[in-house]
Amino acid sequence: MPRLEGGFGDNLKVAVFGAGGGIGSALVESLADAPNVETVFAISRQGMNGAQCIAPVRCMDYTDDNIEALARDLPELDLVICALGILHGESFGPEKSRRDLSLENMQRVFHVNTFLPALIAKQMLPKMKRNTKSVFAALSARVGSISDNRLGGWYSYRASKAALNMMIKTMAIEHTRRFKNSAVIGLHPGTVDTALSKPFQNNVAKEKLFDPEFSAARLLDVVEKVGPLESGKIFAWDGQEILP
Numbered sequence: 001m002p003r004l005e006g007g008f009g010d011n012l013k014v015a016v017f018g019a020g021g022g023i024g025s026a027l028v029e030s031l032a033d034a035p036n037v038e039t040v041f042a043i044s045r046q047g048m049n050g051a052q053c054i055a056p057v058r059c060m061d062y063t064d065d066n067i068e069a070l071a072r073d074l075p076e077l078d079l080v081i082c083a084l085g086i087l088h089g090e091s092f093g094p095e096k097s098r099r100d101l102s103l104e105n106m107q108r109v110f111h112v113n114t115f116l117p118a119l120i121a122k123q124m125l126p127k128m129k130r131n132t133k134s135v136f137a138a139l140s141a142r143v144g145s146i147s148d149n150r151l152g153g154w155y156s157y158r159a160s161k162a163a164l165n166m167m168i169k170t171m172a173i174e175h176t177r178r179f180k181n182s183a184v185i186g187l188h189p190g191t192v193d194t195a196l197s198k199p200f201q202n203n204v205a206k207e208k209l210f211d212p213e214f215s216a217a218r219l220l221d222v223v224e225k226v227g228p229l230e231s232g233k234i235f236a237w238d239g240q241e242i243l244p
């Protein structure tokens with residue numbers, strides 16, 4: 001990709017959490033190509049494939065319990081993108097009906113989609129650059145919009161993303177008070193061809209199923225455009241705001 005524009009400077013230091021995921025790895029690749037990005041911290045639970053960890057990419061592992069220690073090893077950051085999330089696991093899928101609700105599965109989904117991004121934001125927001133533009137973005141989903149919910153179903157995923165959106169808004173209010181050039185936003189990547197969407201792609205028109213590379217490029221376009229006035233909002237890949 002060309003330079004990361006929109007008020008970002010030079011020698012940028014950026015971090016992607018969930019860097020081993022479909023969208024996360026595409027974001028790492030795009031950012032690594034930008035000539036004004038000095039280092040991309042690719043942060044993943046699984047340890048990244050060695051071929052992906054060539055400068056300017058620096059791979060780092062983390063667990064739920066060491067986010068605070070990880071933050072101590074990072075420099076001041078211009079951009080952090082939290083690209084983790086789950087919709088289904090080996091033994092469970094999104095609920096079709098209220099009859100499918102289970103405490104264990106709700107906890108799993110909220111853990112990854114809401115609690116971890118909030119804990120990552122807790123540790124990363126104090127590390128953001130204060131005097132120049134900085135952006136913290138978490139991957140959310142359009143289905144987390146309460147006003148947009150016409151089909152029902154997917155209880156835990158929808159609710160966990162709605163709760164994530166509230167975390168983003170609340171973090172934004174606190175953060176942007178002191179970090180005047182910053183934005184804390186949520187992003188909807190579109191329907192993207194990744195492991196997360198794989199079982200649900202049958203009914204998606206071909207032109208509406210994005211490659212991770214396309215989605216990553218559009219999301220970075222949005223990141224370029226946002227500033228303090230947009231902080232706390234959720235945006236789709238095409239820049240449209242998604243209402244709560």
Ligand SMILES: NC(=O)c1ccc[n+]([C@@H]2O[C@H](COP(=O)([O-])OP(=O)(O)OC[C@H]3O[C@@H](n4cnc5c(N)ncnc54)[C@H](OP(=O)(O)O)[C@@H]3O)[C@@H](O)[C@H]2O)c1
Nearest residue numbers: 018019020021022023044045084085139191192194196197
């Ligand atoms: N694909 C779509 O159509 C779509 C649509 C709307 C929203 N989204 C959102 O976009 C984001 C990225 O999704 P994706 O499509 O790239 O999915 P993906 O390929 O399945 O990647 C998701 C990543 O989330 C991390 N993750 C999963 N389980 C975790 C756990 N228990 N603890 C910590 N991290 C965990 C993993 O990253 P590491 O292995 O690197 O740790 C995983 O690779 C998610 O927030 C998703 O909700 C996707």
